[in-house]
Amino acid sequence: MTLPPSDDGARGEGARVAAKTPRPGAGTGASASAEVEMRGIVKHFPGVRANDGIDLTVAPGEIHALMGENGAGKSTLMSILYGMQRPDAGTILIGGREVSFTSPTQAIAAGLGMVHQGFKLFPSLSVTDNVVYGREPRRRGLIDRAAARRKVAELSERFGLGVDPGAPVAELPVGVRQRVEILKLLYRDARVLILDEPTAVLTPAETGALFDVLRGLAAHDRTVLIVTHKLREVMALSDNVTVLRDGRVAARLRTAATTPAEIAEAMTGRAIELDRRYPAGAIGGPVLEVTGLTVRGEGRPLVDRVSCTVRAGEVVGIAGVAGNGQTELIEALVGLRPPDGGRVTVDGRDVTDAPVAARRAAGLAYVPEDRAEVGSAPDASIGDNLAMGFHRAEPLTVRGLLRPAAVRAHARRLIGEFGVKAGDPADPVSTLSGGNHQKVILGREMAHDARLLVVEQPTRGVDIGSIQNIHARLIGYRDAGHAILLVSAELSEIIGLSDRILVMSEGRIATELDRGEADERRLGLAMAGAAEGPA
Amino acid sequence: MPRAIRGVLFSPIVFALVTALAIGAVMLAVTGANPLTAYQAIVTGALGADGIGNSLTQAVPVTGMALALAIPLRAGLVNLGGDGQLVLGGITAAAVGLASPLPGPLTLVLAILAGMAAGALYAALAAVCENRFGVPLLVSSLLLSYPAMSAASYLARFPLKEEGSSLPQTRQLPDGVHLPSLGSGTLNAGLFLVAAVVIAYAVIDARTPTGFEIRMTGRNARFATYAGVDRPRLTLRLMAVSGAVAGLVGSIGVLSFPYRFIDGALITPNYTWTGLLAALLAGAAPLGTLAAAVFFAAMTTGGAGMERVTEVPREITTVLQALIIVFLAVRTGIFRRQPRGDS
Numbered sequence: 001m002t003l004p005p006s007d008d009g010a011r012g013e014g015a016r017v018a019a020k021t022p023r024p025g026a027g028t029g030a031s032a033s034a035e036v037e038m039r040g041i042v043k044h045f046p047g048v049r050a051n052d053g054i055d056l057t058v059a060p061g062e063i064h065a066l067m068g069e070n071g072a073g074k075s076t077l078m079s080i081l082y083g084m085q086r087p088d089a090g091t092i093l094i095g096g097r098e099v100s101f102t103s104p105t106q107a108i109a110a111g112l113g114m115v116h117q118g119f120k121l122f123p124s125l126s127v128t129d130n131v132v133y134g135r136e137p138r139r140r141g142l143i144d145r146a147a148a149r150r151k152v153a154e155l156s157e158r159f160g161l162g163v164d165p166g167a168p169v170a171e172l173p174v175g176v177r178q179r180v181e182i183l184k185l186l187y188r189d190a191r192v193l194i195l196d197e198p199t200a201v202l203t204p205a206e207t208g209a210l211f212d213v214l215r216g217l218a219a220h221d222r223t224v225l226i227v228t229h230k231l232r233e234v235m236a237l238s239d240n241v242t243v244l245r246d247g248r249v250a251a252r253l254r255t256a257a258t259t260p261a262e263i264a265e266a267m268t269g270r271a272i273e274l275d276r277r278y279p280a281g282a283i284g285g286p287v288l289e290v291t292g293l294t295v296r297g298e299g300r301p302l303v304d305r306v307s308c309t310v311r312a313g314e315v316v317g318i319a320g321v322a323g324n325g326q327t328e329l330i331e332a333l334v335g336l337r338p339p340d341g342g343r344v345t346v347d348g349r350d351v352t353d354a355p356v357a358a359r360r361a362a363g364l365a366y367v368p369e370d371r372a373e374v375g376s377a378p379d380a381s382i383g384d385n386l387a388m389g390f391h392r393a394e395p396l397t398v399r400g401l402l403r404p405a406a407v408r409a410h411a412r413r414l415i416g417e418f419g420v421k422a423g424d425p426a427d428p429v430s431t432l433s434g435g436n437h438q439k440v441i442l443g444r445e446m447a448h449d450a451r452l453l454v455v456e457q458p459t460r461g462v463d464i465g466s467i468q469n470i471h472a473r474l475i476g477y478r479d480a481g482h483a484i485l486l487v488s489a490e491l492s493e494i495i496g497l498s499d500r501i502l503v504m505s506e507g508r509i510a511t512e513l514d515r516g517e518a519d520e521r522r523l524g525l526a527m528a529g530a531a532e533g534p535a
Numbered sequence: 536m537p538r539a540i541r542g543v544l545f546s547p548i549v550f551a552l553v554t555a556l557a558i559g560a561v562m563l564a565v566t567g568a569n570p571l572t573a574y575q576a577i578v579t580g581a582l583g584a585d586g587i588g589n590s591l592t593q594a595v596p597v598t599g600m601a602l603a604l605a606i607p608l609r610a611g612l613v614n615l616g617g618d619g620q621l622v623l624g625g626i627t628a629a630a631v632g633l634a635s636p637l638p639g640p641l642t643l644v645l646a647i648l649a650g651m652a653a654g655a656l657y658a659a660l661a662a663v664c665e666n667r668f669g670v671p672l673l674v675s676s677l678l679l680s681y682p683a684m685s686a687a688s689y690l691a692r693f694p695l696k697e698e699g700s701s702l703p704q705t706r707q708l709p710d711g712v713h714l715p716s717l718g719s720g721t722l723n724a725g726l727f728l729v730a731a732v733v734i735a736y737a738v739i740d741a742r743t744p745t746g747f748e749i750r751m752t753g754r755n756a757r758f759a760t761y762a763g764v765d766r767p768r769l770t771l772r773l774m775a776v777s778g779a780v781a782g783l784v785g786s787i788g789v790l791s792f793p794y795r796f797i798d799g800a801l802i803t804p805n806y807t808w809t810g811l812l813a814a815l816l817a818g819a820a821p822l823g824t825l826a827a828a829v830f831f832a833a834m835t836t837g838g839a840g841m842e843r844v845t846e847v848p849r850e851i852t853t854v855l856q857a858l859i860i861v862f863l864a865v866r867t868g869i870f871r872r873q874p875r876g877d878s
């Protein structure tokens with residue numbers, strides 16, 4: 001059995017020895033010292049050239065960020081590197097040696113590891129069991145649990161991951177689960193770690209912790225390739241940035257010598273106004289009224305007598321450290337979880353116990369946080385996904401019959417309006433890039449023109465250009481007299497869009513801030529204070 | 536154009552057929568039979584002048600049951616109680632057909648409707664078990680199947696038993712209560728009834744909002760719920776329709792030659808399981824289900840034909856069917872567990 005990695009272990013071949021220099025500067029050094037080198041990578045999908053001759057060079061010990069608009073080809077490039085897809089053309093060198101992976105298994109054997117967005121862990125097993133799974137240390141044919149635990153503890157210690165090897169994964173917060181994924185890779189000797197949008201699901205504090213871990217890995221000469229849409233993260237973390245646009249490299253930048261504006265411009269080809277704060281809305285009468293809403297959990301209530309109002313022409317933001325009842329509150333509002341007490345009205349109609357369809361009829365539209373599991377049917381076509389909710393009314397259905405031509409036309413209209421980068425409405429949603437998938441759902445729900453729009457994490461995984469676009473649309477929607485309830489983990493988003501901010505803590509609304517009072521520091525303090533406050 | 540040809544040549548169906556036939560040929564050759572003669576006998580047995588009628592007769596119940604199971608399967612619901620609903624439909628149709636004082640044609644219609652209603656109500660019961668008591672449909676439908684079969688068996692052996700007969704069967708239905716036959720063979724108007732179901736299912740599936748909701752529920756049930764589809768209600772309705780179609784197949788069986796309910800006669804040919812396989816293979820799509828069911832029916836008659844003219848036992852067609860299913864499954868992954876699902 002191969003043992004878990006020892007840092008100065010057996011792999012110290014030419015490429016790595018040469019790389020012992022502290023931190024590579026410009027990064028794009030001679031190929032002899034590159035850890036990962038991709039040359040002229042081309043990948044076609046029907047109607048799309050996802051990768052169109054991409055070169056990417058990453059030195060050992062480097063943290064390299066990959067940026068680009070939705071659909072620019074980042075995930076495709078990473079899945080080619082990791083052996084999940086075959087390139088149509090191009091060569092890949094790992095540690096100076098040419099490779100041609102036909103499966104991730106081969107990529108792992110060559111020292112690569114990837115953290116996927118949806119984690120692949122067994123929730124009921126412990127951290128140790130998950131980490132060593134499929135490669136357990138053995139003694140006389142039996143799994144040596146003590147040794148496994150020791151090794152996992154040692155790895156966690158060495159790389160500063162701070163994970164308890166005995167804890168069941170189900171009880172860990174998302175950020176820690178992600179570190180378990182990283183442990184898994186380290187245990188398998190990964191020298192190159194690929195992370196595709198790892199921070200999309202993390203709270204700011206978890207993101208900070210992840211970055212400390214990644215910096216530690218780089219200091220141990222591990223190479224990190226990270227895909228992200230967040231400029232701030234790129235600036236804080238990376239050594240170098242490669243920007244993709246339409247399947248080609250638009251820019252290679254040294255982080256220390258660039259600015260967020262320059263990166264944004266390389267991505268979109270135009271100047272982008274970052275972190276814009278929108279003007280206040282013209283507020284009308286109440287649309288959503290919640291009084292004393294309660295959702296019981298085991299022990300403490302998950303939602304504890306929450307009362308709030310969202311009025312026409314107003315965006316109300318809900319902030320809070322994840323797991324303080326935001327999810328349950330929204331589920332109870334939209335009809336996916338029965339409340340245990342309280343009252344909810346939409347546009348004056350009592351919908352407290354109404355089924356989903358009745359709520360939607362009363363004027364509610366909803367963009368859920370989980371777009372693949374809840375917000376769409378990924379195997380179904382883009383057209384069908386966009387038709388959902390419109391399928392019973394004209395023009396999609398006339399005299400009881402669904403009209404395929406109308407379904408297609410409806411899809412094309414929304415695709416055009418929301419700038420979704422998609423081949424054909426008949427393609428499955430699963431072929432869309434992450435950000436375009438999000439636009440499909442957002443477009444559909446906004447097209448309902450409902451009085452109230454409940455939206456969770458509207459720009460998760462969306463590129464900066466599109467974030468600006470989505471924000472402008474949400475504000476336009478508000479200004480057309482709709483009410484918006486916004487839940488976001490992105491503080492700048494909450495502050496930029498909200499007319500009023502509610503901070504949730506332990507199922508209650510702990511603080512309410514008006515748009516004038518809110519800045520990032522204040523909001524951060526309110527969230528932290530709220531989290532510690534009532535103890 | 537060449538791409539289209541490539542697409543057909545390398546499609547999973549062609550792959551499965553060719554591979555299964557090749558393996559079957561080897562097996563036949565090993566046992567000393569001539570594979571070509573045997574395959575030829577299957578084709579003649581199924582599609583030849585003598586065989587085609589039998590194949591169609593066989594296709595009626597197989598297709599009927601395939602549809603019964605495909606309809607809920609389209610929404611991701613598995614009805615494992617097809618046998619119970621089938622038999623209940625059959626015995627109800629027999630009882631009504633024998634007891635009704637109305638004139639023949641009216642009694643015929645009434646018997647069919649009664650058989651469908653019996654199947655529908657019984658299948659709906661399984662849905663209620665899931666919706667109300669949280670018993671998974673898979674379990675409730677299967678478990679409910681056994682008492683139904685026992686009840687039908689009891690009725691055929693005691694209250695409704697033909698006097699003087701030693702067999703567990705009802706009296707023969709009067710002349711006017713027979714499904715009109717087509718031509719001189721065993722084929723009868725049941726063919727049109729099942730064809731009507733195929734057409735209705737195909738139209739509803741592709742062209743109505745309800746069909747759309749059913750398909751979307753099958754693709755991602757949580758998405759459907761989120762969008763406002765009332766899942767318990769949909770489950771109830773789909774199960775009722777499924778049971779009605781199964782009951783229709785049972786009624787057709789009883790209203791065809793030998794025009795009586797015989798204990799076990801509806802179950803031993805395995806219509807339910809063949810139908811379920813056909814529905815699974817086709818992903819419950821209407822026309823695909825029809826094609827798969829007709830193919831299985833033809834294989835069955837072809838096998839019988841082959842047994843008559845060669846030394847080869849008819850079981851070889853069962854083996855071929857199994858091989859085709861396995862290879863199709865390998866290529867398409869239809870039986871693979873979906874990573875996504877509702878929990």
Ligand SMILES: Nc1ncnc2c1ncn2[C@@H]1O[C@H](COP(=O)(O)OP(=O)(O)OP(=O)(O)O)[C@@H](O)[C@H]1O
Nearest residue numbers: 045050070071072073074075076431432433434435
């Ligand atoms: N399996 C596939 N079939 C067809 N098209 C695909 C497939 N996978 C990706 N594409 C297309 O290739 C292009 C690049 O997609 P990719 O997922 O690499 O983008 P991305 O840069 O990761 O975007 P995002 O930031 O939104 O995640 C997109 O236009 C996408 O629709």
Ligand SMILES: [Mg+2]
Nearest residue numbers: 074075433434
């Ligand atoms: Mg991506």
